[in-house]
Amino acid sequence: ELSLMSNQSMPSLEPPQAAVASSRLVEPAADEVRGRRVCCRQGVACCVALAAAAGAAVAIAASEGKSPFSPPGELYSCKSTLTLGPIAKASQKGIAVDDTTFEYCPSRIPGAWPNSNVPLTSLRLFKAWESDWPGNSKREAAWHDIVQTVRDRGAKVLVGSQVTCDETADAHDWKQVVDFLKLLGRDHVMGVAVGNEMELLQFKAETPPDCIQRMWAGGYFASTLAARIADLDQLDGFQGVPVTSVFGAYILAGQPFVETPGAMVNSFIERAVKQYGHRWIFTLNIYPYFDPNNHLNPGTKDNCSEALKRNVCFHPGCLLPDTVATMRTRMQDLTNMSNYSLWLGETGWSFPKAKSLDGSNAEMAKCPEWSSREAFLRYYQNFLRWDLSVGQGQKGPDHVFFFCTRDAENFGVSEHFGLIKGCNATDCKLQDSSVTMEARSRASVVA
Numbered sequence: 001e002l003s004l005m006s007n008q009s010m011p012s013l014e015p016p017q018a019a020v021a022s023s024r025l026v027e028p029a030a031d032e033v034r035g036r037r038v039c040c041r042q043g044v045a046c047c048v049a050l051a052a053a054a055g056a057a058v059a060i061a062a063s064e065g066k067s068p069f070s071p072p073g074e075l076y077s078c079k080s081t082l083t084l085g086p087i088a089k090a091s092q093k094g095i096a097v098d099d100t101t102f103e104y105c106p107s108r109i110p111g112a113w114p115n116s117n118v119p120l121t122s123l124r125l126f127k128a129w130e131s132d133w134p135g136n137s138k139r140e141a142a143w144h145d146i147v148q149t150v151r152d153r154g155a156k157v158l159v160g161s162q163v164t165c166d167e168t169a170d171a172h173d174w175k176q177v178v179d180f181l182k183l184l185g186r187d188h189v190m191g192v193a194v195g196n197e198m199e200l201l202q203f204k205a206e207t208p209p210d211c212i213q214r215m216w217a218g219g220y221f222a223s224t225l226a227a228r229i230a231d232l233d234q235l236d237g238f239q240g241v242p243v244t245s246v247f248g249a250y251i252l253a254g255q256p257f258v259e260t261p262g263a264m265v266n267s268f269i270e271r272a273v274k275q276y277g278h279r280w281i282f283t284l285n286i287y288p289y290f291d292p293n294n295h296l297n298p299g300t301k302d303n304c305s306e307a308l309k310r311n312v313c314f315h316p317g318c319l320l321p322d323t324v325a326t327m328r329t330r331m332q333d334l335t336n337m338s339n340y341s342l343w344l345g346e347t348g349w350s351f352p353k354a355k356s357l358d359g360s361n362a363e364m365a366k367c368p369e370w371s372s373r374e375a376f377l378r379y380y381q382n383f384l385r386w387d388l389s390v391g392q393g394q395k396g397p398d399h400v401f402f403f404c405t406r407d408a409e410n411f412g413v414s415e416h417f418g419l420i421k422g423c424n425a426t427d428c429k430l431q432d433s434s435v436t437m438e439a440r441s442r443a444s445v446v447a
Contacts, residue, residue, distance in 0.1 A: 075111025075152055078420050078428035084115045084380070088387045092397075094122030094158075096346050098404040098418060103133050105423035107145040109405060111153055114419040114428040116384065119153055122190060124345065124401045126160040128180040131169060139176070147183055156190035158343070158401070160246070163195040163224050165211035174228060181235065190399075191242035191281060192232060193345070194225045199250050202262035216264040221245075222271055229276065244281040245272070246345040249323055251284075256330035266334070273335055284327050285346040288312075288319045289370075289379075290360040296367060304367035312349070312378040316391025320347060328394040341398045347383070348403035348417040351376030351429070355413045371416075377430055380419070 087093065090113075101109060102125065112119055125146075129139045150157060161177045164170055181189060198221060202212050214220050225245065232238045251257045251265045259266040272280045288294075288311040297303040311319050324344070332338050350357070353371035357364060364370045380402070388396035406425075407418035421429055 075149065076108040077110050077112050078114050079426055080115050080428035080431055082115050082428075082430050082432040083117075084384055084430075087113060087116060087118045087384045090118050091121055092388060092399050093384075094124060094155075094399070094401045095120060095405055095419075096124040096126070096348075096401045096403040098406050098408045099126070099130065100408040100423065101405045102127075102142065102146075103130070103138075105406075106142045107149065108423060109146070109149050110420070111149070113384065115380075115430050121153060121155045122157070122399065122401070123150070123155060124158045124160070126196065127162060127173065128159065128176040129173075131172065143180055143183055147188075150184065150188050156188055157184060158190045158193060158244075158345075159184070160193040160196060161228060163198060163215075163221055165207065165215070167220075170224065174231070178231065178235065181232075181238065186237035186241065189238070189241060191244055191343075192228070193244050193246050193283065194228045195221060195245040196345075197246060197248045197285065199247055199258060199263035199265050212262050216268070217261065222268055225272065226275070240279060242279060242281050242341075243276060244283040244343065246283045246285060248285045252323075252326060252330060256333040269334060273340075278340060281341045281343055282327070282331055283343040283345045284324075286320050286323050286344060287347060289349050289354070289364075290357065291319065292361050294361055294364050296363045302366045302368065304364060304370050307364070307367075308369060308375060308378075312375055312382060314382045314386035316389065321390040321396070322392075324397055325390040325392040325394040328390070329392075338395070342395075344397045344400040346401055346403040349376045349379035350416045352414075352416050354415045354417070356415065373430070380430070 095110070095113075097109060109123065110120055129142075133139070146157075149155075159177060159181060162170055162173045177192070181192070198215065201207050201215065225243075229243055232241055232243070245268075247265065251263070254260070254266060257266040257269060269280075269282075291311070294304070294307040294311060297306050310317075314321060316322070316325075324342070327342060328338075331340055331342065350371055351373050353365065357371065369375060383400075383402055386400075388400070390396045402419075404417050404419075406420045406422055407414075407416045407429075409415065419429055421427075
């Protein structure tokens with residue numbers, strides 16, 4: 001039985017927990033507008049002025065023919081009493097940047113993996129900017145911070161672009177993506193993702209039926225992908241940049257991939273492979289945490305120890321590696337080749353419990369151990385130790401992203417996939433006990 005193992009099948013993790021004013025982090029004021037916390041205690045004018053100053057500095061430097069970016073400096077890192085040791089295949093692993101970090105503290109993307117001193121060398125950004133976030137000055141300041149961080153560490157970024165039912169909004173989003181790509185530079189672009197889990201659009205209550213028909217049978221998704229790639233090939237240095245569309249595990253519901261009026265994925269990928277060959281990257285999101293096929297131990301009301309054994313591990317026989325092996329088989333069935341690249345766009349675990357778990361698997365929501373610190377630690381540690389092998393005679397993924405940098409909220413629904421709690425946090429989420437670094441420091445001073 002196939003499952004819909006996807007975090008992004010739930011509403012995306014977006015609204016903020018904390019805010020940034022210049023380089024100084026402040027707790028948000030109590031007043032909110034549509035759930036959005038203000039940038040600093042002095043209000044919106046302060047936020048705009050600070051962001052405008054940063055954006056102006058970039059523009060002035062560019063007009064003078066100078067690089068607006070500083071020489072490499074000390075990168076942000078969270079503190080922890082827990083070290084998880086070496087990371088297997090570190091150059092093939094990265095972190096997906098949540099919207100809280102992107103909008104409110106882009107300068108505080110970790111320079112090294114949390115709970116490790118191993119450098120972080122790849123990031124996934126879901127967008128270049130959100131349409132309802134503050135305007136140009138703050139966007140330019142955020143872009144500057146991200147580009148500075150990426151250049152300091154010599155990292156690469158998978159940059160996403162939306163495909164929705166609103167063609168005007170999609171065009172505006174794409175223009176910002178192109179501008180960001182130019183600023184980032186080809187050397188720091190891992191690839192460009194057009195669309196994220198489009199097969200799940202049919203299940204969203206707000207999606208009108210005519211949009212689904214236009215998206216798939218009407219060819220809007222395919223034509224948008226073709227137009228975006230044509231634009232990329234017109235950008236200096238971006239000819240041949242890897243391209244992808246990110247899907248969730250629901251696409252495995254068909255052979256080789258799902259092909260229904262609501263999700264014509266198989267024919268979409270067939271066309272992409274035919275047109276773009278090995279430039280096309282297969283990308284899949286896998287979330288064992290949300291898998292509806294997990295069940296409580298027989299005869300129990302809240303014990304999930306058996307499900308945990310198969311879901312938090314990463315060796316052959318565990319849920320995620322087995323899903324990757326299945327994906328590889330389906331890729332070969334479609335292409336008749338075994339050398340296409342496969343990326344995992346997201347995987348992660350929530351601690352504390354994600355409120356959306358109640359809707360995806362009510363049984364697991366009843367199990368305290370499922371969303372515990374111990375389960376979160378085991379999943380993250382096993383991810384870091386994973387050598388990307390999957391067994392079954394199949395090659396593992398070529399690159400994987402862990403979701404995500406910080407905890408976030410989704411329209412008031414709490415999600416806790418972050419390795420850091422929020423923008424103001426100095427500690428990593430995982431410590432060797434419940435005592436924080438700050439408490440230890442205070443105790444040592446008293447002693």
